[in-house]
Amino acid sequence: xxxxxxxxxxxxxxxxxxxxxxxxxxxxxxxxxxxxxxxxxxxxxxxxxxxxxxxxxxxxxxxxxxxxxxxxxxxxxxxxxxxxxxxxxxxxxxxxxxxxxxxxxxxxxxxxxxxxxxxxxxxxxxxxxxxxxxxxxxxxxxxxxxxxxxxxxxxxxxxxxxxxxxxxxxxxxxxxxxxxxxxxxxxxxxxxxxxxxxxxxxxxxxxxxxxxxxxxxxxxxxx
Amino acid sequence: xxxxxxxxxxxxxxxxxxxxxxxxxxxxxxxxxxxxxxxxxxxxxxxxxxxxxxxxxxxxxxxxxxxxxxxxxxxxxxxxxxxxxxxxxxxxxxxxxxxxxxxxxxxxxxxxxxxxxxxxxxxxxxxxxxxxxxxxxxxxxxxxxxxxxxxxxxxxxxxxxxxxxxxxxxxxxxxxxxxxxxxxxxxxxxxxxxxxxxxxxxxxxxxxxxxxxxxxxxxxxxx
DNA sequence: TACTTCTGACAATGCTTCATGTCAACATGT
DNA sequence: ACATGTTGACATGAAGCATTGTCAGAAGTA
Numbered sequence: 413x414x415x416x417x418x419x420x421x422x423x424x425x426x427x428x429x430x431x432x433x434x435x436x437x438x439x440x441x442x443x444x445x446x447x448x449x450x451x452x453x454x455x456x457x458x459x460x461x462x463x464x465x466x467x468x469x470x471x472x473x474x475x476x477x478x479x480x481x482x483x484x485x486x487x488x489x490x491x492x493x494x495x496x497x498x499x500x501x502x503x504x505x506x507x508x509x510x511x512x513x514x515x516x517x518x519x520x521x522x523x524x525x526x527x528x529x530x531x532x533x534x535x536x537x538x539x540x541x542x543x544x545x546x547x548x549x550x551x552x553x554x555x556x557x558x559x560x561x562x563x564x565x566x567x568x569x570x571x572x573x574x575x576x577x578x579x580x581x582x583x584x585x586x587x588x589x590x591x592x593x594x595x596x597x598x599x600x601x602x603x604x605x606x607x608x609x610x611x612x613x614x615x616x617x618x619x620x621x622x623x624x625x626x627x628x629x630x631x632x633x634x635x
Numbered sequence: 636x637x638x639x640x641x642x643x644x645x646x647x648x649x650x651x652x653x654x655x656x657x658x659x660x661x662x663x664x665x666x667x668x669x670x671x672x673x674x675x676x677x678x679x680x681x682x683x684x685x686x687x688x689x690x691x692x693x694x695x696x697x698x699x700x701x702x703x704x705x706x707x708x709x710x711x712x713x714x715x716x717x718x719x720x721x722x723x724x725x726x727x728x729x730x731x732x733x734x735x736x737x738x739x740x741x742x743x744x745x746x747x748x749x750x751x752x753x754x755x756x757x758x759x760x761x762x763x764x765x766x767x768x769x770x771x772x773x774x775x776x777x778x779x780x781x782x783x784x785x786x787x788x789x790x791x792x793x794x795x796x797x798x799x800x801x802x803x804x805x806x807x808x809x810x811x812x813x814x815x816x817x818x819x820x821x822x823x824x825x826x827x828x829x830x831x832x833x834x835x836x837x838x839x840x841x842x843x844x845x846x847x848x849x850x851x852x853x854x855x856x857x858x
Numbered sequence: 859t860a861c862t863t864c865t866g867a868c869a870a871t872g873c874t875t876c877a878t879g880t881c882a883a884c885a886t887g888t
Numbered sequence: 889a890c891a892t893g894t895t896g897a898c899a900t901g902a903a904g905c906a907t908t909g910t911c912a913g914a915a916g917t918a
Contacts, residue, residue: 428885428894436894456767458681461875472896477877544679544767554825557818581830584819584838591818592811592842595780599810602777607804615807619815622845651864651915659864685906695866700907 441479443469448490453533457487457541484545488552491542494534495556498527513571517620521593522613528597529609535601539594557594561586572624585623592619664702666692671713676756680710680764707768711775714765717757718779721750736794740843744816745836751820752832758824762817780817784809795847808846815842 425433447468451460462483466476480486505523509515528535542553565586593616600612648656670691674683685706689696703709728746732738751758765776788809816839823835 424893426886426893433894458767462877463875472898473877474879474896482876540766543763544681550825554822558822579837580841581834581838584830584835585841587822588815588819588839588842591821592815594818595814596807596811598814599777599781602773607807611804612807614802615804616811618803618808618849619811619842619846622849623842626841626845626848647863647917649863649916656864684904695868696907697866697909705906 437478440469440471440475443471444476444479444486445490445493448486449494449531449533449537452487452490452541453531453536456536457483457545484549487537487541487545488549491537491549491552494537498524498534498538501527517567518613518617521616522609524593525597525600525609525612525616528601529605532601535597539598557587557590561590564589568620568624572627580627589619589623592616660701663692663694663698666694667699667702667709668713668716671709672717672754672756672760675710675713675764676754676759679759680706680768707772710760710764710768711772714760714772714775717760721747721757721761724750737844740790741836741840744839745832747816748820748823748832748835748839751824752828755824758820762821780810780813784813787812791843791847795850801850803850812842812846815839 427433428436431439444465447465451465451468460483462473462476465483465486466472469476476486480489502520502523506516506520509519542549544550561583565582569582596612596616600607650656651659654662667688670688674688674691683706685696685699688706688709689699692699699709703712725743725746729739729743732742765772767773784806788805792805819835819839823830
């Protein structure tokens with residue numbers, strides 16, 4: 413009985429199982445992120461409940477709402493992480509193949525596809541469910557893919573500054589090429605990786621190269 | 636009081652409001668189909684309840700379950716109808732432009748995009764929600780897009796029988812081209828049709844042409 | 859008019875989910 | 889050993905949903 417006891421005293425946070433409070437919380441957060449990847453990535457967003465996420469994370473609802481506002485917030489966090497992981501990986505590989513544009517593009521594509529094969533769960537998260545959750549998530553996805561085609565655009569224009577598409581809108585073409593990769597990836601993943609990754613990489617690269625070639629031809633001999 | 640009254644007598648079906656029983660049922664079915672298109676196409680599959688579908692159709696739950704086993708069955712029917720409508724329209728236009736392959740492809744593409752602009756609701760149904768409902772619906776969508784790339788393949792190979800893709804898998808390329816059109820369409824629709832339909836059509840056609848050109852080049856002068 | 863079918867409004871059931879709350883058991887530092 | 893922070897199991901409540909059922913009245917038939 414301490415005499416100066418305040419009425420709204422904060423509980424003293426302390427270590428537990430050898431971990432500081434922040435560490436424990438981060439670990440719980442992490443477990444939910446992995447549970448989200450596991451369940452959302454296999455059964456989709458709408459088929460998964462908070463209770464199931466908790467069971468997968470071996471934690472209880474209380475801690476779920478400690479880390480995330482709701483189911484959608486967890487999905488958004490998982491989505492964003494997957495995007496950034498894949499992006500970093502692809503960019504790193506592209507950098508490693510500087511300055512050969514052909515090698516850069518092919519290696520980037522291969523890394524993209526290999527990432528999906530290593531963890532097919534992220535394919536569903538990145539390309540399917542994100543579009544059917546809420547307008548906010550749809551917009552987030554739109555920005556990601558727009559950013560991707562923007563990068564693609566910048567990339568090709570830096571490599572081939574002389575390219576001027578006659579009557580073509582580079583933004584639309586870039587959107588198309590991104591869509592091509594995504595659709596190929598989806599069919600590849602859902603088809604059980606029937607083709608070797610090199611085949612997928614080469615065929616997608618062929619689309620890129622075809623466009624560059626077309627642009628060169630159109631610009632070098634107009635009409 | 637008829638003396639021979641059977642215990643399990645079937646109710647005599649009769650006309651009502653000048654319509655035969657079958658006509659009435661068909662009309663109810665139709666109203667649910669339109670309600671499904673309206674609500675699924677704007678708010679998505681998961682955000683719509685049976686009650687809302689009934690309100691939109693101005694009918695009651697009883698009649699919903701008369702026509703459809705559940706919400707998913709209605710979605711499947713709406714999806715299938717939209718696929719077939721768009722396909723018929725595109726095929727009709729393509730036929731009308733025989734035998735000029737360039738005109739056929741461009742007109743087909745334009746009809747595809749124009750169909751989406753006339754009724755943006757079907758974009759969501761055809762490309763987004765169908766993938767996140769159930770494995771069965773996902774498979775149905777897969778078959779549709781596979782059929783589409785199959786047609787594309789057959790089309791180009793019929794027009795350019797000499798084309799032999801060196802080291803390329805025509806199936807993957809076709810999948811990519813279909814994905815390109817779908818992604819361009821999605822961004823076009825969700826971006827509020829910022830570009831004129833001719834621009835979208837021409838840029839997608841450019842992708843097609845680029846591939847054909849690439850194949851021709853690769854086959855005529857190998858290496 | 860008398861009878862039957864058809865229709866719409868809505869109640870009822872049973873289930874599931876989200877989100878919060880309770881509480882005893884456990885772990886820790888003193 | 890004790891007081892207290894921490895945890896997991898479970899309870900609770902409000903809400904929403906799918907599906908079936910009830911019933912009075914409108915619309916057709918004879």
